[in-house]
Amino acid sequence: xxxxxxxxxxxxxxxxxxxxxxxxxxxxxxxxxxxxxxxxxxxxxxxxxxxxxxxxxxxxxxxxxxxxxxxxxxxxxxxxxxxxxxxxxxxxxxxxxxxxxxxxxxxxxxxxxxxxxxxxxxxxxxxxxxxxxxxxxxxxxxxxxxxxxxxxxxxxxxxxxxxxxxxxxxxxxxxxxxxxxxxxxxxxxxxxxxxxxxxxxxxxxxxxxxxxxxxxxxxxxxxxxxxxxxxxxxxxxxxxxxxxxxxxxxxxxxxxxxxxxxxxxxxxxxxxxxxxxxxxxxxxxxxxxxxxxxxxxxxxxxxxxxxxxxxxxxxxxxxxxxxxxxxxxxxxxxxxxxxxxxxxxxxxxxxxxxxxxxxxxxxxxxxxxxxxxxxxxxxxxxxxxxxxxxxxxxxxxxxxxxxxxxxxxxxxxxxxxxxxxxxxxxxxxxxxxxxxxxxxxxxxxxxxxxxxxxxxxxxxxxxxxxxxxxxxxxxxxxxxxxxxxxxxxxxxxxxxxxxxxxxxxxxxxxxxxxxxxxxxxxxxxxxxxxxxxxxxxxxxxxxxxxxxxxxxxxxxxxxxxxxxxxxxxxxxxxxxxxxxxxxxxxxxxxxxxxxxxxxxxxxxxxxxxxxxxxxxxxxxxxxxxxxxxxxxxxxxxxxxx
Numbered sequence: 001x002x003x004x005x006x007x008x009x010x011x012x013x014x015x016x017x018x019x020x021x022x023x024x025x026x027x028x029x030x031x032x033x034x035x036x037x038x039x040x041x042x043x044x045x046x047x048x049x050x051x052x053x054x055x056x057x058x059x060x061x062x063x064x065x066x067x068x069x070x071x072x073x074x075x076x077x078x079x080x081x082x083x084x085x086x087x088x089x090x091x092x093x094x095x096x097x098x099x100x101x102x103x104x105x106x107x108x109x110x111x112x113x114x115x116x117x118x119x120x121x122x123x124x125x126x127x128x129x130x131x132x133x134x135x136x137x138x139x140x141x142x143x144x145x146x147x148x149x150x151x152x153x154x155x156x157x158x159x160x161x162x163x164x165x166x167x168x169x170x171x172x173x174x175x176x177x178x179x180x181x182x183x184x185x186x187x188x189x190x191x192x193x194x195x196x197x198x199x200x201x202x203x204x205x206x207x208x209x210x211x212x213x214x215x216x217x218x219x220x221x222x223x224x225x226x227x228x229x230x231x232x233x234x235x236x237x238x239x240x241x242x243x244x245x246x247x248x249x250x251x252x253x254x255x256x257x258x259x260x261x262x263x264x265x266x267x268x269x270x271x272x273x274x275x276x277x278x279x280x281x282x283x284x285x286x287x288x289x290x291x292x293x294x295x296x297x298x299x300x301x302x303x304x305x306x307x308x309x310x311x312x313x314x315x316x317x318x319x320x321x322x323x324x325x326x327x328x329x330x331x332x333x334x335x336x337x338x339x340x341x342x343x344x345x346x347x348x349x350x351x352x353x354x355x356x357x358x359x360x361x362x363x364x365x366x367x368x369x370x371x372x373x374x375x376x377x378x379x380x381x382x383x384x385x386x387x388x389x390x391x392x393x394x395x396x397x398x399x400x401x402x403x404x405x406x407x408x409x410x411x412x413x414x415x416x417x418x419x420x421x422x423x424x425x426x427x428x429x430x431x432x433x434x435x436x437x438x439x440x441x442x443x444x445x446x447x448x449x450x451x452x453x454x455x456x457x458x459x460x461x462x463x464x465x466x467x468x469x470x471x472x473x474x475x476x477x478x479x480x481x482x483x484x485x486x487x488x489x490x491x492x493x494x495x496x497x498x499x500x501x502x503x504x505x506x507x508x509x510x511x512x513x514x515x516x517x518x519x520x521x522x523x524x525x526x527x528x529x530x531x532x533x534x535x536x537x538x539x540x541x542x543x544x545x546x547x548x549x550x551x552x553x554x555x556x557x558x559x560x561x562x563x564x565x566x567x568x569x570x571x572x573x574x575x576x577x578x579x580x581x582x583x584x585x586x587x588x589x590x591x592x593x594x595x596x597x598x599x600x601x602x603x604x605x606x607x608x609x610x611x612x613x614x615x616x617x618x619x620x621x622x623x624x625x626x627x628x629x630x631x632x633x634x635x636x637x638x639x640x641x
Contacts (some may be wrong), residue, residue, distance in 0.1 A: 006427035017631055021088075028600060064137060066208065067224030068170040070251035072184065072215075073259040075510055079175055081184055081215075086171040086316075087145050089117060089154065090138035091204075093131045095163035101434035108162060117142045132207055139206050140189070144171045144316035146276045171315050174368040178308045182265050182337040183256070183441070183508060185213020186314035211314075214254060214508055216442045221521075224251030252520055255510045257299035260288040265625030266290040266304040270605070274306075277583065277608035280639070284580050285614075288605040289487045291337035292622055295495035295588060295600050297525040298504025300439075301489075305342075307334040331410065341445040343484040344604060347574030347611065348386075348641060349586045350479030352541045353493060355397060357427030358412050359537045361419070366540055370396045379470045383410050386573065386641050401544030404555050404571060404641045406478055413477030417470045424476060425452040430531050431493035431503070433485055438505040438528065448489060451482035490586055491602040497538050498568070498597040501531040542568050546591050555640040556585065559616035562632045565593045567623065571611035571641045578582050585615035589623055599626050610639035 023263075072081040110128075114121045119142055131139030145151055151166050158164075172187055188211045191382055194200050199220060200209065207226070210219035227248035268287040277285035292302035326334055336342075358364050374390030376383045385391070385406040391399070400408035416424040429435065434450035449455070453468030460466030475481030488506060496503045505526040512521040545568035547553075549560040555571040568591035574586035588600040603618040617637060624631055 065227040067248035070222040072251040083170040084173040088169040185215035222251040225249040266302040269621035282609040284607040291491040295498040305338040309334040345574040346479035347572030349572035372407040398544040402547035413474035417473035556616040580607035583614035613637040613639040
């Protein structure tokens with residue numbers, strides 16, 4: 001008999017526990033399989049499109065092709081600014097070393113690139129930070145690079161510069177060098193601030209826009225519409241083939257009111273004026289401005305400021321060294337537009353406007369006379385005439401304008417001071433003084449000033465300083481004191497005398513054309529105001545100004561001797577202490593009862609001395625160029641005023 005060991009029987013509760021564990025394991029397994037299945041479904045179905053897009057982004061690159069800007073012409077079709085082909089070096093952030101993952105390699109690439117491009121490392125790092133905002137787009141870091149050196153080196157050592165690309169681009173070309181620099185302006189990369197402006201809403205970082213001059217004012221016309229190329233690349237980011245190509249649309253062309261030949265004559269005349277000033281002992285003369293304007297419609301024919309500079313310095317970005325040179329004191333502010341923003345006392349060029357205000361207010365007549373002994377005293381203060389011995393007894397208004405008699409206008413100033421209210425100031429503001437002209441250029445100064453008792457009350461530091469005194473009005477009557485004007489303001493105001501009372505908004509834009517020359521938009525003259533001064537009064541002022549250039553005793557007679565066309569003009573020698581006197585002259589022609597005036601010219605030579613011997617010849621040169629007359633007046637001209 002075989003005996004088997006007795007088997008132990010599990011308690012019933014043990015068998016139920018095993019079943020529970022098996023069930024739990026099955027549930028866990030089902031859950032895990034469910035999660036995996038759901039994840040696969042999520043990746044393939046719900047997120048399939050997004051991952052496909054990411055993969056495409058790694059395979060496809062969209063390269064922006066910047067549109068060439070429109071050409072800028074003068075009124076006669078002469079090219080002032082156009083484009084030329086250039087090469088631009090850019091960076092593609094996604095293909096460069098990441099400073100987080102490989103800081104040493106990234107730093108080394110930046111260092112080498114800095115040496116090759118001659119761009120500071122700090123600038124390259126700043127550019128990289130900007131570019132990272134759109135890592136799939138090439139961001140330009142250096143424009144107009146030389147093909148033979150920089151581009152050749154980058155291509156030869158392309159493995160050392162991952163993410164650095166060279167692309168074709170258009171850059172601005174200035175065939176006339178510095179001609180009309182301050183009118184044209186320049187183009188540069190859009191700033192972060194500009195990107196937030198509505199007019200640039202469609203642009204991205206790296207785009208180029210007008211920064212100054214008409215390039216800025218008419219940027220929306222000149223800019224055009226960018227194109228793009230879709231490029232397939234390999235794993236290393238190298239282009240394999242182009243999949244899509246949308247050509248850019250070039251910008252429209254801009255035709256200016258400027259006459260290039262007259263502009264050149266104006267710039268040359270300023271240089272001649274400075275030379276004359278030096279010959280007469282005013283060795284500090286170093287700058288000046290000329291404005292030539294059509295009084296019939298406000299079109300600017302020439303707007304010159306000296307010193308100037310070559311705007312091509314901005315192409316590719318101006319170096320810090322060159323910018324420092326241009327802003328150094330010894331350079332005399334070549335970036336500054338004196339015609340638009342130079343603030344000057346008007347000197348005796350202000351007298352025609354003061355005379356018109358006094359006549360219009362009925363305070364004097366053409367027959368009103370004052371004796372001129374060479375000095376004038378009131379309120380225990382004495383003012384002297386520029387002519388030490390005076391102009392003699394019985395000086396009437398026409399003679400006072402012709403000979404620029406200060407004493408006559410001292411009397412007018414004192415008379416105007418005695419009136420109720422700011423008669424003189426209100427009348428001068430009718431001519432546009434103390435206000436922007438509204439020219440179609442950015443940055444026109446708002447610092448011009450026609451001082452009055454309210455202004456002095458605000459500016460005065462003591463109770464005495466806050467008082468408006470007879471001397472303040474007397475100084476204003478001869479264009480001195482706290483008065484500040486620009487050459488452009490003088491030209492606009494004089495135009496209103498020349499045309500019989502219309503104040504025009506000065507403008508440089510004439511029309512917009514397409515590539516075929518068809519007119520897209522024509523800019524029309526804009527009338528700003530009417531003087532509200534009787535035309536007979538303006539004709540009387542003109543008569544006095546004609547005497548300035550044509551009759552014995554006229555302060556500019558010698559400067560215009562032999563000039564065949566009648567000119568209405570006025571000299572000015574303005575004091576601006578502690579500097580030397582400033583030379584000014586304003587004029588228009590023809591000043592003829594039959595012919596309508598065609599051109600107004602204003603000239604100023606800073607620290608140039610006398611308006612009669614320095615600034616008047618500058619204006620004559622411009623008028624000779626406009627009327628195509630024979631050059632004259634080259635002799636040394638004795639100073640009068």
